[in-house]
């Protein structure tokens with residue numbers, strides 16, 4: 021089935037038209053959530069769909085089908101989901117009324133035939149209308165091949181394929197454990213569906229500041245010329261969570277922090293930050309540039325890596341105290357990796373990734389640290405007063421640039437201050453969509469810009485696989501760090517060795533500046 025014409029207008033255009041892009045069109049949309057009884061479906065997929073429904077972004081003609089192995093009635097499924105929906109009771113009920121449940125296995129044909137029957141029943145009154153079938157796989161990737169085969173064989177017979185009809189599949193990470201397993205999975209899925217029908221979610225691409233990246237980078241003339249090794253000393257991409265595995269240790273232990281967030285989320289951030297300007301904003305032009313950049317990444321070296329695992333501290337249990345974690349596990353819950361990009365723009369600039377669980381705070385930020393002036397007339401102290409562009413993805417989105425200014429007052433003293441764009445302060449109550457809302461809407465619109473293409477995935481795995489294999493083979497052991505700390509001190513040493521200079525004197529919003537000189 022070919023891809024039809026899609027509404028590709030940006031969300032802002034929809035907002036201007038009172039968000040009615042999809043209400044106005046004739047799309048008959050069915051969203052099939054496979055794994056409907058699971059955690060992801062109830063916590064993320066259905067709530068995101070509900071918000072889109074409540075805000076008027078989904079077509080009037082919408083039906084949702086939950087599919088899973090558990091024996092559930094429609095109302096059992098509604099009860100599972102209900103508590104996670106945010107909105108008034110009437111709208112919640114209207115949404116739930118559109119959800120039916122189909123029980124079936126993930127292998128064999130029978131379940132998928134039942135699903136197809138439900139879809140045919142739903143679509144039969146809309147002969148000639150554009151039909152959309154969005155299959156959302158909220159499932160472990162181990163069953164993707166069999167589920168995709170079941171869908172391909174049994175659920176692609178859309179009878180009334182009006183102009184603009186489509187069928188798409190949204191799939192969730194992890195996409196493999198290393199380069200080979202990821203390629204195996206991609207081959208299996210690629211035999212069933214072409215790339216245009218596969219939407220690989222990396223939910224970080226749906227976050228507001230990630231969506232802002234191409235605008236920030238390529239629409240600001242002051243930034244573009246300095247975005248280069250001549251001016252930038254180092255870049256840090258940092259992910260911190262204040263909680264540990266909390267019973268999810270069984271899952272986490274198989275993967276570790278590098279596979280969990282670095283190879284995917286942080287690498288996507290790196291690609292958008294470091295890539296060249298795409299020829300256009302089309303999904304493939306953007307992804308072509310990301311791939312070019314990712315292919316220029318040198319494989320991460322063990323020497324450029326610090327690993328950690330958290331231990332009990334205060335009332336926080338250690339990683340090994342989680343009963344779902346295998347005894348004596350060496351899986352890293354923290355990692356700092358210095359990455360190198362082998363291209364003309366970035367040669368010699370360390371790209372530092374740092375990620376950890378059970379740390380001192382919740383924070384995801386990018387810190388672009390500039391070089392000091394080449395010939396300072398303000399003394400050596402300027403070396404420590406680096407310009408830094410900080411993009412804070414969460415919590416509380418912010419973009420700020422640290423600049424050196426004269427301290428207000430009679431003395432001639434240099435201090436670091438900031439040009440500050442705090443989203444809350446600047447944009448007030450403007451609604452910032454959840455990443456899943458944005459990405460599901462994109463999938464319905466047929467916009468693959470913020471989904472991971474197969475060759476991106478391959479290049480990202482190629483950069484991490486040698487390191488991951490070395491860790492799996494026991495060539496590096498994690499250092500212990502107390503839960504609630506900033507991670508192993510060796511990480512700061514590695515980061516400093518890579519060239520990051522921490523400005524010890526920067527104080528955010530110091531009360532005594534400007535001072536009272538009366």
Ligand SMILES: NC(=O)C1=CN([C@@H]2O[C@H](COP(=O)(O)OP(=O)(O)OC[C@H]3O[C@@H](n4cnc5c(N)ncnc54)[C@H](OP(=O)(O)O)[C@@H]3O)[C@@H](O)[C@H]2O)C=CC1
Pocket residue numbers: 256258374387410418419420438440441442506512522526527528
């Ligand atoms: N718009 C806004 O909301 C703004 C807020 N601020 C706030 O001001 C505060 C200071 O700002 P900022 O300079 O950006 O951030 P920090 O001073 O918190 O951190 C600067 C960098 O230094 C690292 N670091 C922190 N402690 C050490 C240490 N002991 N040794 C080595 N490295 C260290 C941090 O890494 P790590 O994260 O791993 O600790 C981070 O990469 C922050 O809380 C920030 O949120 C500032 C400007 C604008």
Ligand SMILES: O=C1O[C@H](COP(=O)(O)O)[C@@H](O)[C@H](O)[C@H]1O
Pocket residue numbers: 223261280281384
């Ligand atoms: O993919 C994952 O991301 C979450 C963090 O996502 P966020 O949107 O809350 O920042 C992380 O907790 C989880 O371990 C990982 O699998």
